[in-house]
Amino acid sequence: MKKQQLGPCITFFPQPTTLISTLGEDGRCNLMTASWGGIVSKTPPTFGLSLHHGRETYANIRRSGEFVVNMVPANLAVEADYCGLKSGRDVDKAAVAGLAQEPAQLVAPPLLVSSPLCLECRYLQEVELGDYRLVIGEILQVHAAAEAIDPSGKLDAAGFNPLVYLGGIREYWSLGEKVATAYQDGKKYIP
Amino acid sequence: MKKQQLGPCITFFPQPTTLISTLGEDGRCNLMTASWGGIVSKTPPTFGLSLHHGRETYANIRRSGEFVVNMVPANLAVEADYCGLKSGRDVDKAAVAGLAQEPAQLVAPPLLVSSPLCLECRYLQEVELGDYRLVIGEILQVHAAAEAIDPSGKLDAAGFNPLVYLGGIREYWSLGEKVATAYQDGKKYIP
Numbered sequence: 114m115k116k117q118q119l120g121p122c123i124t125f126f127p128q129p130t131t132l133i134s135t136l137g138e139d140g141r142c143n144l145m146t147a148s149w150g151g152i153v154s155k156t157p158p159t160f161g162l163s164l165h166h167g168r169e170t171y172a173n174i175r176r177s178g179e180f181v182v183n184m185v186p187a188n189l190a191v192e193a194d195y196c197g198l199k200s201g202r203d204v205d206k207a208a209v210a211g212l213a214q215e216p217a218q219l220v221a222p223p224l225l226v227s228s229p230l231c232l233e234c235r236y237l238q239e240v241e242l243g244d245y246r247l248v249i250g251e252i253l254q255v256h257a258a259a260e261a262i263d264p265s266g267k268l269d270a271a272g273f274n275p276l277v278y279l280g281g282i283r284e285y286w287s288l289g290e291k292v293a294t295a296y297q298d299g300k301k302y303i304p
Numbered sequence: 305m306k307k308q309q310l311g312p313c314i315t316f317f318p319q320p321t322t323l324i325s326t327l328g329e330d331g332r333c334n335l336m337t338a339s340w341g342g343i344v345s346k347t348p349p350t351f352g353l354s355l356h357h358g359r360e361t362y363a364n365i366r367r368s369g370e371f372v373v374n375m376v377p378a379n380l381a382v383e384a385d386y387c388g389l390k391s392g393r394d395v396d397k398a399a400v401a402g403l404a405q406e407p408a409q410l411v412a413p414p415l416l417v418s419s420p421l422c423l424e425c426r427y428l429q430e431v432e433l434g435d436y437r438l439v440i441g442e443i444l445q446v447h448a449a450a451e452a453i454d455p456s457g458k459l460d461a462a463g464f465n466p467l468v469y470l471g472g473i474r475e476y477w478s479l480g481e482k483v484a485t486a487y488q489d490g491k492k493y494i495p
Binding site: 114115116117118119120121122123124125126127128129148149150151152153154155156157158159160161163182184187190191192193194195196197198199209210218224226227228229230231232238240242243244245247249251252253254255256257258259260262268270273275276277278279280281282283284285286287288289290291292293294295296297298299300301302303 | 305311319339341345381401417419421422436440446449451453468469480488
């Protein structure tokens with residue numbers, strides 16, 4: 114496959130689309146769109162979130178020590194994009210975009226009612242990387258859409274309808290079809 | 305949306321599917337499947353990769369200071385899954401799965417010929433997180449499939465055909481359809 118060099122840049126995908134809930138000093142919920150986030154440890158379950166140090170969300174996390182990662186479903190792409198364009202210092206983004214909230218179980222920032230997968234996190238540490246901060250938080254509780262879980266406990270991917278972000282291309286896409294089962298289909302190459 | 309609690313766990317998605325190239329002490333290329341990875345800074349472009357400290361890939365990165373992140377296209381899901389099941393200590397996974405390599409530009413580990421997006425990285429630092437290590441590397445060069453770039457330089461998402469991993473569900477999925485344009489469609493909520 115012939116390749117073209119793009120130079121050092123941040124073109125990389127697929128990425129998740131998330132809305133990060135935090136509480137401001139006034140106790141109001143702020144939402145920030147984030148795609149630079151993911152699992153970074155299983156012992157214990159830990160989430161890494163990278164964001165610009167000037168963001169209101171960063172200030173809120175440092176002050177309160179808590180945040181919630183709300184996975185964005187494909188039907189909320191426009192609302193999520195909006196929450197990445199404005200600052201919570203200027204406007205109540207959740208109210209403008211019509212994103213209702215409900216209480217979390219172990220932290221003060223709320224879950225988004227319409228998010229099918231929400232992770233409650235407590236700040237552990239951070240890494241300074243130029244203008245960005247890689248915030249590392251322990252995952253205290255995970256909430257998943259009940260309608261996407263069958264009676265045996267199996268999660269139905271299509272039921273979550275996750276929105277995929279393509280960093281560098283600046284597009285949001287839906288999931289297509291299941292291609293393979295992990296930890297299973299690769300066994301074909303094991304004699 | 306009614307939610308069910310899963311407890312503290314690593315169920316989170318969508319995630320990228322990547323194959324990490326490193327060089328062993330004997331100079332042979334090792335490939336490790338990774339989905340715990342993503343961009344963590346723009347100043348400069350930086351990649352974060354989390355992996356178990358016992359992995360051969362971790363030893364190779366610590367010894368050589370270099371790695372390449374190869375994005376996996378949907379047509380290589382089975383091969384990528386295989387590379388997550390076996391250790392490079394026991395078998396030449398690239399040879400078994402038929403994954404040809406070509407030289408990188410600035411680092412010693414190779415690019416995968418059939419990967420449409422490859423990031424050359426140099427080790428900067430790491431964070432110890434239980435049994436895992438969050439390795440942080442500067443992105444020195446990015447290679448993208450020439451056939452997925454139009455004459456104006458625009459990247460065509462479908463041309464990359466990225467494989468999406470659903471952590472916790474343990475499934476690989478393809479991309480579906482474009483849902484929205486980032487930094488654009490959210491303006492609908494701005495008066």
